Amino acid sequence: MLDLTAAGAARAIAAGELDPTELFEAYRARAAADELNAFTWVADAAPEPADGPLRGVPLAVKDLFCTEGVPSQSGSRILEGYLPPYTATAVRRLEEAGATLLGKTNQDEFAMGSSNENSAFGPVLNPWDRTRVPGGSSGGSAAAVAAGLAPWALGTDTGGSIRQPAALCGIVGLKPTYGSVSRYGMIAFASSLDQAGPFTRDVTDAALLYRHMAGADPQDATAVGHPDTIALPSAQRLDGVRLGVPEELAGGEGLEPGVLAAFEAALQHARDLGAVIEQVSLPTAPKALSAYYVLAPAECSSNLSRFDGVRYGMRADADDLDSMYTETRHDGFGPEVRRRILIGTYALSSGYYDAYYATAQRVRTLIVREFEQAFTQVDAIVTPTSPTIAFELGSKTADPLAMYLNDVLTVPMSLAGIPAISIPCGLSEGMPVGLQIAGPAFSENRLLDTAYALEQVLEFDGSPARVGAGA
């Protein structure tokens, strides 16, 4: 029963062929015995599921989603043991649809990282090879789904934090259109970029989970929901579908040869299905990473100001207010979070605002326009998801810039607010490679169909990760 996809499990439960408590208990046992450090909290017992289309399907949720009475720490010491008094809208919607909270998953602290090595609760191991990282920041969710510790999981993506770990762990990850899923109850990293999305074993599950997450929210002024009902994908062919390959991103420069080879093989599959592959140009895309590493830190420097020791979380014992602030924030935040707060504070300072923040916003506007221009020419844009396969633990921790380069292919879509999905498209050195497909805002149905058609012919085998989990 652990081999069932989430959609399969939901069907079996609805048909009375599968007992939801038994299913939950099977996953709970695996999650509790997790050797990958993918979970930061696992439920004691199966909650009573609500009667809905996802009734009784266990769900793993990234630590940064607030869950009432359940530790929600965003991978940070400063929130160690924090129990929110309310549940994030996206999680609540899924619970109302019948999903049951299996556990909370490890992540980079406040979602800042690309390897899950920035967690206050230790790194997560890649189930394909435990000497390697699972990617980040949603590394726990990706590893849990890849290793079969959960049927599916929620993550968040700010600059690639769903797509990159999905790629490195050989599963499906969808970053939806910004504003289609409520951010209420997601402990913020960068408000204008953060977006919740699914980690799943296949594209159908991604569509199913996203269908029940999306929706406008009166508590999130930026959440407009999705104009369409999300359909379960069914396309078998891609006849006439135009796929654009941006030379600036997928031209080969900076990509590992094995990644490029898997990507090109995937393009050939697309052609075989009838798709037309075209070159497109996103001239400003190479500047996206620089703009992102101004804007995201700027927003985070402000978003993380609330962690001041006054009301909740950690508080350092100090003699006066200023020392209490300084010591709490010094001891409570890890080095990467402190680095980004410093960068962001600097970028917003009077005298530097125009040079950094305002310039980065202009770059963002250009990128939005260039994607819009490209989508007049093609239906979707395809790139590898990550320039490399999963790298060795500790190999990039000393060099932040090398680490930031992991996001070079995913950040442009984040800045543009458009949806992008990563599906596994092959192996390089025995490790999974992800294919990223991005479309115009709110084109998720089309994107899922394209990904589904490719998934059928790519026939990626994720079972080595489940075996490798060993639990």
Add this chain to the structure above:
Amino acid sequence: MSTVEYEAVIGLEIHVQLQTATKMFCSCALGFGEEPNTRTCPVCLGLPGSLPVANAEAIHYGLMIGMAVGSELAPRSIFHRKNYFYPDLPKGYQISQFDEPLCSGGELAGVRIHRVHLEEDAAKLVHAGASGRIHGSEASVVDFNRGGTPLAEIVTEPDLESAEQAGEWLRLLRTTLRRLGVSDVNMEEGSLRCDANISLRPVGETELGTKTELKNMNSFRFIERGIRAEIARQEAILRAGDKVTQETLHFDPRTEAITSLRSKEEAHDYRYFPEPDLPPVTITEAMLERARAAMPELPAAREARFLDELALNAESARLLSWRSELGDFFEAARAAAPNVEPQMLANWAAELAGRVDGDDPAASPVTPQALADLAGLVAAGAVTQGGARQVLDRLVAEGGDPAAIVEQEGLGAVGGADELAPVVRAALEAHPDLAERLRGGDMKPIGVIIGVVMKETRGRADGKEVTAIVRSELGLG
């Protein structure tokens, strides 16, 4: 020594708590006087993951304020984050407006408005220990009930010249806001707070001098006293040949002392940037229409109506229109006594205003009906001006019916030669020298004689009538 004359240049920043049903960015009810921390939610406590949603009613009120002062209303305005750390600011930033405010420009009674924008109020800090401030306090606690209350910040251009003018103008603004119904504008409870930017320059100079900012004064009297004290302080500095330092100041109304809160160098860098959690505020024609329809008669229109329709003199018209409650009281009294001449009633309303504490005469024991009756008694000659003032004193002290008070106190006008002639005769007999001068055509001493008669009658005589009797008694025709 310099003989330069200085003039003050004053601009005001006014924070008004808007009386919406809920807070600026969450659905908590506004809190005044409840148990601490009972009007809170994840949003106004700044809990992780919570997000703000702008209160449509606060935007509506902001538009009404903008319309009342003739601002340009931005079709699209944005919220910014103003970042700084303080325990009364749970998110570490205040959501405010920065370079794209809801309302820009405008004017109220000759004072130009720079802008009107919306923001959220901070929570309330209470410090234990002697210092009364966070530094040196034994412990500090935070009550978040007030945190997130909608505020409109109204900023004037530096168009005011004196403490008195600033005070008078603030009263007009307060009246305007009260008429709009957007705030209870209660200064004592902090729903109207004022900062003043003050600088001095030699008369005739057009360039502005170095300004200081006097923070957070919460009564009209303190504002006037604070501004006066700061003008005097700056003038003394300039006369001594020194320079005024740009700084933020605190005025202590108990000691009249002005102390520095922070210098320009210590000023915060607030790192303003557009609030990514809130989309821009877009103003639709329907929103403008709704605000227009909600506009009441404002002080300027009321003043014009009092001048044109009631033929009040300029002084009365301004007093009764700039002081909303007094004007309302006057109109209620007029309704109770439509036959009394409006100006006479206005005069008695002004007399009343001078006798009651606070701005609202309706809070005194005097009813509009009583004031109308009193003015009617005077008009009918049943009581003199002087007698009526005594009746008003009684009314303010304990209320009651004016006619009954006149009766009880024997304050009825002493009228007719029968009653007054003996009193006049006695006065003349007591002052034979004055009587002689009057007989000789020197009318100057008449005032003394009238005074004596008034004293004898306890003010119940009419001066004109006394003069007439004196003349006839002395055979002056």
